[in-house]
Amino acid sequence: MTIDVPALRSQFPALNRPVESGVLPVHFDNPAGTQVPRRVIDAVAEYYTTMNANHGGAFPTSQRSDAAETTTRQIAADFLNAARWEEIVLGPNMTTLNFSLSRAIARTLRPGDELVVTRMDHDANISPWLRIAQDGGLTVRWADFDVETGLLDMASLKAAITPRTRVVATVHASNALGTINPVGEIARLAHSVGAYHVVDAVQSAPHLPLDVQAIGCDFLLCSGYKFFGPHVSILYGRYEHLAALPAYKVRPADDTPPHRWETGTPCYETWYALGAALDYLAEIGGRYGQAYESQFPGFTGRRLQFKTAMAALGAYEQELVAYLIEGLKQIAGLRIYGITDPALYTQRVPTVICNLEGRDPRGVAEALAARHIYVWDGNYYALAVMERLGLEGHGGALRIGLAHYNTREEVDRLLNALADL
Ligand SMILES: Cc1ncc(COP(=O)(O)O)c(C=O)c1O
Incomplete structure (x- = not known):
């Protein structure tokens, strides 16, 4: 059974709110942020109405x-197939969580240790590593x-990993090219030299079943507001790393995972939502x-539901x-960057x-916005991608990011508008 898009769309107030x-x-x-179903909005109100209080009180x-x-x-652990809920750290956004993680890892590294980053990553999984390299005399590789295919160059990744590599930071799905990377294979490469593998799953979480145990990564980050939720993000970390790494925290705060990674009073209403x-x-x-259950042997209950949903x-x-892509290909003078070969659509x-x-x-x-079609433009912080494509400083590129609540009729509206332009 395919999803009933009108029934799902009806749950999103913002999608059903006409302009003047x-x-x-x-x-x-x-890709910049999804709309939310009614229950997310209601959950924020419910939090404020029934449980608005700080942590650890007697009341x-x-x-x-x-x-x-x-x-x-517990729900987030099921979503990511984490072994236990204590592996789920929550925080304001992926970037802040990744800076906290990178600084903590930095305290375990020595000058000359190496970090691997990719040109396909969002800067939130590059700059934190560049900064600790600068602070601690580390080498960045x-x-x-591949500019033509939009695929990660695995040969260059393998060449960048050496016995001194301590961290391999890679994006799961690019927020620009849309490419899905073989993170399980990358985790094995990282572990073959004893490095941590940090996965940026911000753009895969809304589209793919995620499984941190199958990937085998050490850390994985994603953001609720990209998958129909509020502005709060998740750092998954293997329990032993979250317990052992020197997290920056204030003295009175709980020193056990996940709390030792969460500083100050959080935005509890978003956690609830x-x-x-x-x-x-x-x-x-x-x-x-149901049709997808056989793809996920060993999963039951909510863990299975998340897998089959995605x-x-x-x-x-x-x-x-x-x-969309086949329609874009018909428009004269339009160039797509990234995977355009139908045989590779499963990799995007x-x-x-x-x-x-x-x-x-x-x-x-702007011309599309005037027709009430909202797309992004610029570099969307995929700075290295735009530099590599030669588009940085030239306005970057248009980004059309679909979600499950979009329809063919909407794609047609876009294609007609682009053809007019
Ligand atoms: C692939 C990717 N990584 C990281 C981020 C940063 O996420 P956040 O805004 O939660 O810090 C984004 C945001 O667009 C992204 O698309």
Whole structure:
């Protein structure tokens, strides 16, 4: 059974809110942030109404808030297939969590130790490593990608990994090219020299079943607001690393994982609402996921629901992105960067970047916005990608990012508008 897109869309108030002229806006800005289902909005209100309190108090609101926090971590552990909920660290966004992680790892490194980053990564998984390299006399080695195919150059990644490598930081799915990288293989390469593997899963989490144990990574980061939730992010870390690494914390704070990684009073209402966003996904697995169950032997209950939900959403998105790319190919003077070979569509998420010859990406984005079609332009912090493509300093590229709630009709609106332009 395929997903019932109108039924899912009806749960998202923002998708059903017409602009003044009565037209519904088309949200293709999903890689920058997705819309949220009603239950996420309600969860924020419910938190403030029934459990708004700080951590560790002797009274019911604080106890309810603490219990909700543990529940959210249990749900998130199921989403990522983490071994235990204590491996789920929550924080304001992926970038902040990754800076905390990189600084803690830095304290265990010595000058001359090496870090590997890729040119396909968002800067949130490059700059934290460049900064600790600068601070501690570490060497940074870069892995490249193939500009023509949009695939990570595995030979250059292998060449960058040496016996002195301590961290390999790679993106799971690119927020620009959309390419999905073989993170399981990369984890094995990293571990063959005793390095940590840090996976940026911010752009894979909305589209793929994630499984930290199958990948075998040491750390994985993703952001709730990219997968239909609030502005809160997750750092998964293997328990032994979260317990052993010297996290920066204040003295009175709990020194056990995950709390030793979470400084100050967090945005509890978003933590609670993250659970609601994940419930939305689990429910999709329960309703539309049966056809995919055999792909996930050994999984049961909510863990299985998450896997089949993402498989069902991914199958729909694959069809939609194929429709988009084939339509874009028909537009004269339009260039797509990244995977365009239908045989390789399974190696991409539904994020497509392109440019119209002779047109400034910002101008095109504005012209689309005037038609109530929202796309991104610029570099979206994929600075190294844009530099490698020669687009940095030239306005970058347009980014059309699909989510499961988008439709063929919306893609047609975009294609017609681009053809006009
Ligand atoms: C691939 C990727 N990594 C990291 C980030 C940074 O995430 P956050 O905004 O949660 O810090 C983004 C944000 O767009 C992203 O797309």
